[in-house]
Amino acid sequence: MTADQTAPPLATDHAPLLIRGGRPYGEDVQDVLVVKGRIEAVGTSLEAPAEAEIVDADGCIVLPGLVDLHTHLREPGGEEAETIESGTRAAARGGFTAVHAMANTTPVADTAGVVEQVARRGETSGWCSVRPVGAVTVGLAGERLAELDAMANSRAKVRVFSDDGKCVHDPVLMRRALEYVKSFDGVIAQHAQDPRLTEGAQMHEGVVSAELGLAGWPAVAEESIIARDVLLAQHVGSRLHVCHLSTAGSVDIVRWAKQRGIAVTAEVTPHHLLLTDENVRDFDAVYKVNPPLRTAADVEAVREGLADGTIDIVATDHAPHPRDAKDREWDQAAMGMTGLETALALVQRTMVDEGRLSWREVARVLSERPAEIGRDEDQGQQLAAGAPAHVLVWDPRPVRTTDPAEHSSRGRNSPFAGLELPGLNRLTLLGGRPTVRDGAVVEH
Amino acid sequence: MRHFISIADLDREEAIAVLATAEHMAETQSRSIRKLPTLVGTTVVNLFFEDSTRTRISFEAAAKRLSADVINFSAKGSSVSKGESLKDTALTLQAMGADAVVVRSGSSGAAHLLAHAGWIDQPIVNAGDGAHEHPTQAMLDAFTLRRHLRPGDLTAGLDGLHVVIVGDVLHSRVARSNVLLLTLLGARVTLVAPPALVPVGAAAWPCRITYDLDEALATGPDAVMMLRVQRERMVGGGFFPTAGEYSRRYGLTTARAAALPDHAIVLHPGPMNRGFEIAGDVADSPRSVIVEQVASGVFVRMAVLYHLLATDSREGLR
């Protein structure tokens, strides 16, 4: 049996479900009827079949299930921080119906065997689709290409390749990787960080690092790699995806590349849409992340880039860590923040509530585009008859204080602890089956 | 004062109060019985994650002259070097009943973390954290400057003085604490360093920055503070081409020292690289106050422990 692992099964035996009174894409009120795992109809005043469950979505936004192109699920090898089970529960509570699991596990996801195992664990967990990202180089060592074709042609059908956490900094190796993935429509997702310019780097290099005496992570270390990579992508005619872009200069470079027709896409994290290097002043390592939190001007630039389409998507870079890895001196603490369970709330707060992104555009940056980039064929589809019922019903009205202790992720390292954030996940459907109701997972 | 972590936490009044207490401490140290009963029954822990015999001995002397018991907890040969975390160490010290912890660490923010993470309730004194701050060093420098350049007035600051600080600013917690404290006390500060040893972002500091030592010295400063070049911290390398070129451009040579105003004094936090950032003859010259800085260090640290621990510290000494 060699069935693909790319799409979650549809809940064909589940009772019909009528989502009544919600606003698809935040636009006109329309009901959404789900039958046998697919959307049966979208329209006004739909009649509920006799045995249907009716979900009152009055005042809610109805969106396609969210897709995260950048998640660290930590399994295999890092189960103390997160498992595929706990991470995908967290994803479902965040409204996600698919996540792309980064390759920096132990063992590294650099073979067909590992990526198939990760995808299989995702299937059995059943909280969302798990699409493994394959490593670009063997062991993420940056020395020679991993067997990309084997991963692409495995049951996991890997299309996104990344050494995330490490940068493919050797220009020849990056060129070869970009060229190689063309044969199976793959994309290289680059963690843009010049290693020499960031030796020992602890935080954004600027006014705050100067004061705190922490080694600087200069913007140029990100921007120089992105500039090189877009030119390489142009030269060899390949697709490039820029992970977690964080500086105003990076936005400019991507904007320039897109104007020249280069096939580059870019992501920003929710935390880079809100937090700045000023948050580091108390040396609380919950704010330690890579790329680092930048300045207020950079935050403004990435918001603008997201609003004007220069930045294609929001991706979480969800990076859970055990408590001990964060309860340390800054320079000894691990880098990364959790993000799956707060992502949409952050996008609502920083973009929608600020009038910079419509809900239709939220569907684009958190579902449609990431699914396109990741080649997730059944995800990120229009809410229309015939589509697989990966659906999120989001109530934008409730405001709650974020408490990481309530999160499903094993990671408690949320920088948003104590922050009031808007929105509640009323219902998430994965292939027509509810995974979340009123913010809580639905056990199966 | 609850802790002594950063000069940035102090206002001018508090800084001058500590200097005044240090003067009282100095006075008591010229008496025949130098030991004061002030901190009898209290235990001060010196927690040193980074080797610094001179700073540790200075704090130890300060605590003992106030009759405190001292426990030295240093990285070498302890559980710290076996990977015990700052958190576990703090919980241990809390359980052992330390009354104050003096902490030295190569990690910026270590003292702040110890004071605020909730692991330990006791007052924390920062004895140097990474390249962030070394506030008692800045206090002893200010104390020394004031004794020479504004003598006799316990309420005086350093108003109107011009201090030139030279060298490896990038890696220097001494420079950061001094820029904050000397300007808080009214002095004007000029930093001199090769461009690669000036932190990106330092333009926001309340001081002037120049790359030209001779130009800075030509303004006739009241004091010159030479920083130790910390070659062991120079990750990535290439901050300057050779020691020789550095010395020629940024070393305090005999000729440069000779051109200073007569009243100008020369400071160095130690340990010195003689013949590199400072000529041996300059270090040993009459305008050098480097040895005196060591004595000042004990008085200032006595004052800091007094302000944090003595029950009558709010009413002032005596």
Ligand SMILES: [Zn+2]
């Ligand atoms: Zn990354």
